[in-house]
Amino acid sequence: MAKAKTGQGKMPKASEPKTKKPKEKIPKETLLKIYRDMVRLRFFDDKLNQLVASGIRITQHSTHGQEATQIAATNALEPSDYLMPYHRGWGWAIGKGMQPRHLLAELMGKATGCCKGKGGVHIADWNLRIMGRPGVQAAHIPIAAGIGLSIKFRKAPDVVLCFFGDGASNEGNIHEGMNLASVWKAPVVFVCENNLYALFTPNVETTSVRDIADRAQGYGMAGVIIDGTDAMAAYQAASEAIRRARSGQGPTLIEAKTYRIHGHTAMDGFHLGGYRAKEEVEEWEKKDPILKLRKRLIAMEYSTAARLDQIDQKAKEEIEEAEKFAKESPYPTKEEIFKDVYVEDVQ
Ligand SMILES: Cc1ncc(C[n+]2csc(CCOP(=O)(O)OP(=O)(O)O)c2C)c(N)n1
Numbered sequence: 001m002a003k004a005k006t007g008q009g010k011m012p013k014a015s016e017p018k019t020k021k022p023k024e025k026i027p028k029e030t031l032l033k034i035y036r037d038m039v040r041l042r043f044f045d046d047k048l049n050q051l052v053a054s055g056i057r058i059t060q061h062s063t064h065g066q067e068a069t070q071i072a073a074t075n076a077l078e079p080s081d082y083l084m085p086y087h088r089g090w091g092w093a094i095g096k097g098m099q100p101r102h103l104l105a106e107l108m109g110k111a112t113g114c115c116k117g118k119g120g121v122h123i124a125d126w127n128l129r130i131m132g133r134p135g136v137q138a139a140h141i142p143i144a145a146g147i148g149l150s151i152k153f154r155k156a157p158d159v160v161l162c163f164f165g166d167g168a169s170n171e172g173n174i175h176e177g178m179n180l181a182s183v184w185k186a187p188v189v190f191v192c193e194n195n196l197y198a199l200f201t202p203n204v205e206t207t208s209v210r211d212i213a214d215r216a217q218g219y220g221m222a223g224v225i226i227d228g229t230d231a232m233a234a235y236q237a238a239s240e241a242i243r244r245a246r247s248g249q250g251p252t253l254i255e256a257k258t259y260r261i262h263g264h265t266a267m268d269g270f271h272l273g274g275y276r277a278k279e280e281v282e283e284w285e286k287k288d289p290i291l292k293l294r295k296r297l298i299a300m301e302y303s304t305a306a307r308l309d310q311i312d313q314k315a316k317e318e319i320e321e322a323e324k325f326a327k328e329s330p331y332p333t334k335e336e337i338f339k340d341v342y343v344e345d346v347q
């Protein structure tokens with residue numbers, strides 16, 4: 001009789017991960033870089049709203065209000081680390097190093113975009129290890145777990161940073177992906193940006209727990225809650241989780257409590273859309289992540305209002321230039337249509 005399979009010994013043996021130097025406190029230069037990226041992102045986001053209002057068709061899921069977590073967490077990565085993004089906003093791209101001009105050109109379908117105009121909103125950039133903005137909610141969570149497993153097989157020192165929303169947190173793929181990531185002790189950092197709504201539905205109506213981070217316990221991983229409007233808290237939590245992942249201690253779930261100031265997309269009304277109270281939006285507007293960091297940089301004497309104004313001005317000019325670049329760029333030619341759409345081999 002065949003011996004019963006027990007499943008024992010089937011797990012891949014954990015390799016000894018190479019650790020990278022831990023980031024203990026946040027250096028001044030890092031915080032100034034985070035501030036700069038957050039401001040670039042805000043101007044970029046505003047620019048997209050303007051372009052959509054002028055009739056250019058771009059699906060704009062605004063990042064306004066959510067800049068801190070996306071920018072700070074991606075700034076905690078090394079260039080060789082992987083990013084598994086989601087549909088909300090553009091902070092993960094800018095924070096991971098994408099130039100706004102290449103991002104905007106792509107969104108406008110131009111040949112100078114990061115995917116040569118063939119990705120559109122499905123932003124990807126292999127050089128930056130941005131693994132592709134998904135369209136199906138939560139379908140990217142098992143992919144992030146798989147990338148994590150591949151890192152372990154290759155004994156690489158990298159981690160995967162994976163974003164998703166509170167609505168996506170209720171999808172089946174989350175359960176499968178997070179469970180496997182934990183079983184494999186895969187080097188993945190999951191960041192759930194809980195902005196209180198999925199489309200027009202408040203998450204109190206759809207979600208069994210008030211703190212999505214509580215679910216981490218069910219997957220045997222660390223769960224952390226942060227103020228998602230606080231860039232310093234986001235950087236520290238992400239750095240700590242990245243350090244744990246890199247040293248072989250497995251995944252973490254970070255829940256960032258945040259809010260989207262605009263509508264689900266630029267098409268459903270910038271502010272209220274009929275499903276939330278004006279007072280609620282106003283309360284969250286007071287917690288503006290950029291103003292929060294700006295005040296702290298000045299209070300810590302890391303910068304002055306005048307110097308930060310200069311950063312703001314430069315960022316504004318960069319985004320104006322990006323618009324000009326994208327508008328003047330050509331569309332891909334007909335001959336290009338089947339080029340770069342299928343990869344034979346990836347090293
Ligand atoms: C499986 C699946 N169901 C539905 C949709 C349509 N959809 C796109 S975004 C979205 C809301 C997602 O909400 P959340 O995860 O909270 O992210 P947020 O938009 O608030 O950042 C939905 C339902 C989808 N893309 N995929």
Ligand SMILES: [Mg+2]
Nearest residue numbers: 165166197198
């Ligand atoms: Mg949401």
